[in-house]
Amino acid sequence: MKKKIVALTAIAVLSVGTAAQAAASSVHTVQSGDTLWSISKDNNVSVEELQAWNELDSTLIYPSQDLKVEDKVETYVVVKGDSLYKIATKHNISVDDLMNWNNISSDLIFPGEEFVLQGTKASTTNKTAQKATAPVSAPASAPVQKAPSAPVAVKAPASSTAGKEMTVTATAYTAYCAGCSGTTATGIDLRANPNQKVIAVDPSVIPLGSRVWVEGYGEAIAGDTGGAIKGNIIDLFMENKQDALNWGRQTVTIKILD
Structure with missing residues (x-):
């Protein structure tokens, strides 16, 4: 903005x-x-x-x-620390449904794997993971069910940066800072949408419009820019000024989802 x-x-x-x-x-x-x-x-x-x-x-x-x-269709890309139970709970669906929709017969999942989240809306768009990294296991409380269903197709990444992880310096801002209009560089009215998770980025590093997972902040849209936001620096939008002050300046891990 x-x-x-x-x-x-x-x-x-x-x-x-x-x-x-x-x-x-x-x-x-x-x-x-x-x-x-x-x-x-x-x-x-x-x-x-x-x-x-x-x-x-x-x-x-x-x-x-x-x-x-x-x-x-709505999808979710697995990140380090995820489990089937965690993903299902976050999106208000059952582990059984998540497994059925994605042809999963084991509780092992892998970072970078992409799951559809909409049942019959999912069709066959699940992305088969490149299992080069260590598996992520579901907690004992997560039910496991064999789900024989049709094979799924591999979905190509939306851009060359999709799936990229990096370490960045993250600061925070509000829609009412000095000199701020409340409207981002991509046209998001933050004052009208105070619950929107938006980050300011350097577009040469993170393309505008990308979905980005930010450690300690969650999934956000790269929807803003700033004169001081250059290279591996991002700025997190927060509705409350005190929350922004409490965040301060942190070094976090991010992943570009698409």
């Missing part, structure tokens, strides 16, 4: 996680106030994908413009 780069267009009328039985793609008609970022967020896709599907060479869009939106 630090300065709003461009006022584009957007209202999001399509829902996240379209069912597999739906059409292969749909059309979003741009409304006044829409931005590519807001459309991508509401449809669970990336800005880069929207640009590729619609052959856009910039982020400029216009009211009444029709944009093609491919159907996608």
Whole structure:
């Protein structure tokens, strides 16, 4: 936010996680106030994908413009320390369902593995993990069930940075800091959406619009920039000023999910 780069267009009328039985793609008609970022967020896709599907060479869009939106399902990328029980609890689903939807017959999971989270909406889009790292085990309390189902397909990463882990310096800011407009570089109104998890990044390191997992903060959108945010430095949006002060400056591990 630090300065709003461009006022584009957007209202999001399509829902996240379209069912597999739906059409292969749909059309979003741009409304006044829409931005590519807001459309991508509401449809669970990336800005880069929207640009590729619609052959856009910039982020400029216009009211009444029709944009093609491919159907996608909600997924989760396993990070170090995860277990089936932890993932299922976080997304308010059962371990049995998670295993059935992803053709899992063991409680062993691996960092980098991608799971679908929507049952019949999942179709066959699960990503088979590159099992080069140590497995992550579910706690004893997590039930294990064999789930013979159809094989799943490998899904290519959304960008060359997807799955990348790095150590960064993280500071924190609020929407009411001195000189702040409350609107991010990608058009997110933080004052209207105080619960939104957004981080300011150096776009040459972390592409804007990426989903990023941040140690101690959780999953966030790389939706802002800043003059002091260069290289391996990020700035975390927090609704409460005291929370931002309490965070201070920390060295944390992050992972770019897509």
